[in-house]
Amino acid sequence: MDKYLEMIRIRFLMMLAYRTNYYTGILIYSINIGAYYFLWSAIYGEKDAIEGMSVIHMSTYVAIAWMARAFYFNNIDREMAAEIKEGKVAVELIRPYNYLGMKTMQGLGEGIFRLFFFSVPGMVIVSFIFPLQFSADAATWLLFVLSIVLSFFINIQINLLTGITTFFLFNNTGLIRAKRVVIDLFSGLLIPISFFPTWAQDVLKFLPFQGISYVPSMIFTNSFSNNEAVQAIILQGIWVLILIIPIQILWIIAKKQLIIQGG
Amino acid sequence: MKDAITVRNLKKEFKAYSSRSGLKGAFRDLLTRNYKIVPAVNDISFNVKQGEMVGYIGENGAGKSTTIKMLTGILTPTSGEVTVNGMNPHRDREKFVSTIGVVFGQRSQLWWDIAVQESFRLLKKVYKVSDEQFESHMAHVIKTLGLEPLLDKPVRKLSLGQRMRCELAAALIHNPPLLFLDEPTIGLDVLVKLKIREFLKEINEKYNTTILLTTHDLTEIEALCERVVMLDDGKIIYDGALKSLKEKWGEGKEIEFQFLEEVEITDLNSITASSEVKWEKNDKEPIYTAIVEDNDELISLLIAKVVADLKVKDINIKETSTEEIIRNIYDRGIS
Numbered sequence: 001m002d003k004y005l006e007m008i009r010i011r012f013l014m015m016l017a018y019r020t021n022y023y024t025g026i027l028i029y030s031i032n033i034g035a036y037y038f039l040w041s042a043i044y045g046e047k048d049a050i051e052g053m054s055v056i057h058m059s060t061y062v063a064i065a066w067m068a069r070a071f072y073f074n075n076i077d078r079e080m081a082a083e084i085k086e087g088k089v090a091v092e093l094i095r096p097y098n099y100l101g102m103k104t105m106q107g108l109g110e111g112i113f114r115l116f117f118f119s120v121p122g123m124v125i126v127s128f129i130f131p132l133q134f135s136a137d138a139a140t141w142l143l144f145v146l147s148i149v150l151s152f153f154i155n156i157q158i159n160l161l162t163g164i165t166t167f168f169l170f171n172n173t174g175l176i177r178a179k180r181v182v183i184d185l186f187s188g189l190l191i192p193i194s195f196f197p198t199w200a201q202d203v204l205k206f207l208p209f210q211g212i213s214y215v216p217s218m219i220f221t222n223s224f225s226n227n228e229a230v231q232a233i234i235l236q237g238i239w240v241l242i243l244i245i246p247i248q249i250l251w252i253i254a255k256k257q258l259i260i261q262g263g
Numbered sequence: 264m265k266d267a268i269t270v271r272n273l274k275k276e277f278k279a280y281s282s283r284s285g286l287k288g289a290f291r292d293l294l295t296r297n298y299k300i301v302p303a304v305n306d307i308s309f310n311v312k313q314g315e316m317v318g319y320i321g322e323n324g325a326g327k328s329t330t331i332k333m334l335t336g337i338l339t340p341t342s343g344e345v346t347v348n349g350m351n352p353h354r355d356r357e358k359f360v361s362t363i364g365v366v367f368g369q370r371s372q373l374w375w376d377i378a379v380q381e382s383f384r385l386l387k388k389v390y391k392v393s394d395e396q397f398e399s400h401m402a403h404v405i406k407t408l409g410l411e412p413l414l415d416k417p418v419r420k421l422s423l424g425q426r427m428r429c430e431l432a433a434a435l436i437h438n439p440p441l442l443f444l445d446e447p448t449i450g451l452d453v454l455v456k457l458k459i460r461e462f463l464k465e466i467n468e469k470y471n472t473t474i475l476l477t478t479h480d481l482t483e484i485e486a487l488c489e490r491v492v493m494l495d496d497g498k499i500i501y502d503g504a505l506k507s508l509k510e511k512w513g514e515g516k517e518i519e520f521q522f523l524e525e526v527e528i529t530d531l532n533s534i535t536a537s538s539e540v541k542w543e544k545n546d547k548e549p550i551y552t553a554i555v556e557d558n559d560e561l562i563s564l565l566i567a568k569v570v571a572d573l574k575v576k577d578i579n580i581k582e583t584s585t586e587e588i589i590r591n592i593y594d595r596g597i598s
Binding site for chain 1: 277332335336337338339356357358360361363365367370371372374376377381384385386388389390391417
């Protein structure tokens with residue numbers, strides 16, 4: 001376990017090594033939140049509520065969705081692709097650790113770093129500029145924390161899956177990009193799932209994406225009853241377990257037919 | 264003594280895809296692709312004893328790196344048996360790799376963006392090295408390789424030589440009984456090379472560390488290894504002492520002459536017509552080389568004949584170098 005904790009520390013150091021990335025990140029996220037805030041205010045216009053969500057609800061939803069994204073989002077899939085393409089994965093395989101476990105820990109290190117040095121201060125700043133509504137209920141906060149931890153795991157598992165495909169496809173830049181767009185859209189980051197047409201909502205119920213952004217944001221904005229929230233979290237947990245299966249299968253096949261590129 | 268490495272009938276095949284030519288071919292490639300099965304390592308067997316330093320040589324693409332990757336558990340063999348440190352490298356990978364150290368000359372195993380000491384610290388945790396062990400062992404390694412001034416620098420700011428020394432230290436953090444070095448001195452200057460050589464010798468003596476070394480620098484093999492395994496086209500073509508390789512394939516001695524006067528090859532041939540000698544003229548300098556069988560009588564007779572007829576400025580007797588021997592083997596094959 002020690003080595004995995006150490007990896008989180010190393011990731012912190014790496015994040016600190018590139019300060020510019022960190023600052024531009026804050027800027028990009030603020031711009032995104034601002035843009036979506038103004039977009040939604042324009043859509044709402046004079047209306048009090050759409051699909052049962054008020055304007056203030058919606059701006060809180062947008063802000064929290066983006067701030068949660070800072071925690072769960074990472075580029076582990078792109079990193080894996082690069083490591084596999086350049087043959088660096090050889091070096092990873094001569095170390096006594098689980099490659100995928102280590103990648104998860106790197107993602108977690110990045111996520112925790114962003115949560116404390118990015119999401120929390122960002123949220124404070126955003127709450128001064130836009131009218132947001134924070135819940136005072138401890139139960140909501142607890143459920144929310146539980147939910148974003150699970151979002152992190154679902155997201156990283158999808159990233160690992162995408163990353164492993166590099167072993168078979170050798171170049172999967174397109175796939176990685178497509179995956180990113182799919183997640184932003186189907187996870188409810190750009191539009192809450194409840195705004196989708198009913199048939200689409202029904203389809204999305206059977207996919208893991210809404211567990212990434214929609215569930216924690218809905219919990220945070222108190223749009224779910226406690227009962228619904230618990231159910232949604234259980235569903236997230238089930239997805240985390242289900243996704244382990246394809247990852248392990250692909251990983252075993254990948255190791256068998258591994259080719260180290262570049263000598 | 265127990266064997267550190269046992270390899271039996273090891274084989275690794277790759278699928279080599281080939282593209283069809285032209286636009287039509289490119290479309291056909293979308294559906295089905297042509298491939299051939301290419302053996303990179305073809306049925307090899309060898310043993311390495313604990314504490315041995317073995318040079319693993321061969322042309323580019325002979326299958327050296329592929330073998331090393333199978334021995335370190337990275338690649339799965341197509342068939343055959345590999346036992347390293349008493350384990351199956353691929354099956355028990357996580358447990359196995361903590362008993363080996365690996366340096367890939369062309370890849371870094373340090374983290375690019377962070378200070379060297381942070382990489383060391385992480386590796387110490389990864390290999391579960393205790394503080395005392397780390398202190399006593401690494402303090403020595405750091406001192407011998409002269410790494411103190413580099414420890415707080417990020418890896419990306421190190422020169423190649425500095426980085427390679429750090430790589431070597433990183434591979435030795437857990438003081439492994441077996442060390443794989445895949446072209447560890449590629450692109451390094453003479454001083455760093457010497458330092459690394461001395462260091463490898465030292466740890467081999469001190470800890471009885473087994474070292475398997477691949478390199479194209481034969482002086483390195485000469486300096487370190489008593490035994491060489493030579494690979495060609497995925498097959499072992501020689502496995503034995505470096506010395507007997509020289510004796511078997513060394514092509515006699517070379518005697519270089521420089522003369523005070525202008526000389527023609529034909530003159531030289533006529534002088535030494537009675538014995539088996541081949542004369543060669545150096546393209547750039549007026550140096551003539553006589554290649555003769557390694558026989559002391561013959562050599563002194565030849566020199567006596569030449570000196571009697573011509574005024575000589577300089578004479579130099581050389582043994583065929585290992586490099587030449589190896590080059591000849593690569594060129595012509597072993598038979």
